[in-house]
Amino acid sequence: MAELLRVNNLKTYFDRYDGVVKAVDGISYKVNYGETLAIVGESGSGKTVSVLSLLRLIKRNGRIVDGEAIFDGKDLLKLNKEELRQVRGKDISIVFQDPMTSLNPIMRVGIQIMEPILWHKVMSDKEARDRAIELLRLVGIPEYKTRVWDYPFQFSGGMRQRVMIAIALACNPKLVIADEPTTALDVTVRAQILNLLSDMKEEFKTSVIFITHDITLAMNFADTIMVMYAGKISEYASTEKFIRNPLHPYSQGLISSTLDINAKEGSLRPIPGNPPSLVNPPSGCRFHPRCPYAQDICGEVEPEYKEVEDGHYVACHLVKGGKFNA
């Protein structure tokens, strides 16, 4: 499969009163055409910043220190503001976690769907109207022909997220970034939205970066999984490989601390401790203070992020030849 996006050695730092937060500290990944990549991690692991940096949607105190992001042949990080605007919402679009705060509360949803289409001059006003109605039908809004002129507050949470997805798809993007798109939704609605995302992927043949803290969801939904910890990638593999053979102790810990609905009583094995500060991250491997297998070397030398078997990357001193040796 051909490559749509390749990120090399991305570093995004934030200046804060107590020092520099190295939110994303030298990560490399890729997304192929039609692929769904899930980025999994806890709060503060850098999963969102590692993607929103590409569109420079980071807070004012943040800066991209190093790296390149080759998207469809051009480096996104070298584009000027105007060139970047041509990419945002057209080639790359985003579905955010909270649809209420990301929709404009005083604008009819149809107009909000038309906005990127008209801004990017993809089609005429008349065509854009028809397209907005068609998109609402596709994302499963009942009575879409009249609902298209309603306001966001007239929609329920799940319906608002459908509208967000319609906006994201409006210009036929090559890549959709879905940042925790189902976290704010109730269980039964979450299942609906996940199914919708699957259908839309089929329909539009887009690539998706799915940012989530839910490893169970990632393991079901994605083609490839990338686990982040403290601003670094700890593991990257095809989902098949990841399910069969999760190598990094943090990946194993995430799996064993996730409660499955069929979990046996007393089977929960939490990872001890808390995620580290990114102002003063631990020396060596950033996970070593919480790692049950940590050895002397882990606190001293930062493990290299390397390919241990075909397409399976891990940053851990204890992984050798595609096996975990503790």
Added chain:
Amino acid sequence: MPELLVVKNLKKYFPVKKKFLRAVDNVSFSLEQGETLGLVGESGSGKSTLGRSILRLIEPDAGEIIFDGADLRKLKGEELRQKRRFMQIIFQDPLASLNPMMTVGQNIEDPLIIHNIGTREERRRAVEELLEIVGLGREVIDAFPYEFSGGQQQRVGIARALALNPKFIVADEPVSSLDVSIQAQIVSLLYELKRRFKISYLFISHDLAVVRYLSDKVAVMYLGTIVEMAPKEELYTNPLHPYTRALLASVPKMPRDGERQRRFSALKGEVPSPIDLPQGCRFQSRCEYVMETCRKQEPALREVSPGHFVACHLV
């Protein structure tokens, strides 16, 4: 085992624009000493209102709450205060529920002062012991809540709830705002405490996996009523109400042996407004098995096998 808590026909209606939002509508259940009832349901199903009504943090409109032999709704002032000493609550947002101007130690000590228990020295020892129990260690006693991470703050909230040796704790989504690895730590802690102190919990959560892990029996709420209640294993292996079945089916499972789900079983529609409830069964608009009777008559919660209650015409 004697029953510690019996809730009978509890109701709480909120007036909304000349109508009523029936947040808790005729809910009954009982809990034995040391038993945990998991309460699941989607947003707006009334689970938190039920939890708070039992503690009378929200004043219920009708019904009985028999706790430890006394009808709480008939108690006032000092009598109520004495009973409530044995009922505590753990909230969802740990930072918002701790006093930011008090140290961690003072936050935990506060209930002891309010109930006039022990000398200053004894209270300090009690607080230190509580800090050990919840896994924080006594050395953090003089820290302030803001210095802590979410998981540590929740441990403080738990220590405070334990301070008065309660018999019953309402845990209202205590792990929902926490990260995965921290969530697992707090669930493990609650699990240990349950076994160690024989406390009864009303464990409120939308997370079906967490509820299964911690509960002895489980009640499923939908739009203010309990639609199904059963011993844990019975509910998860033999769910009878169409809503319970749909809820369980919609949860993604950890894929073992490469068996992945690309599509999830989804219930159609969303929870309707609790203000204008339809006549008949509350679940009718989303139920795939809906019949004529369901639109006319509201199904009663009936015991279909020992301890297994369902409110559905089809069962």
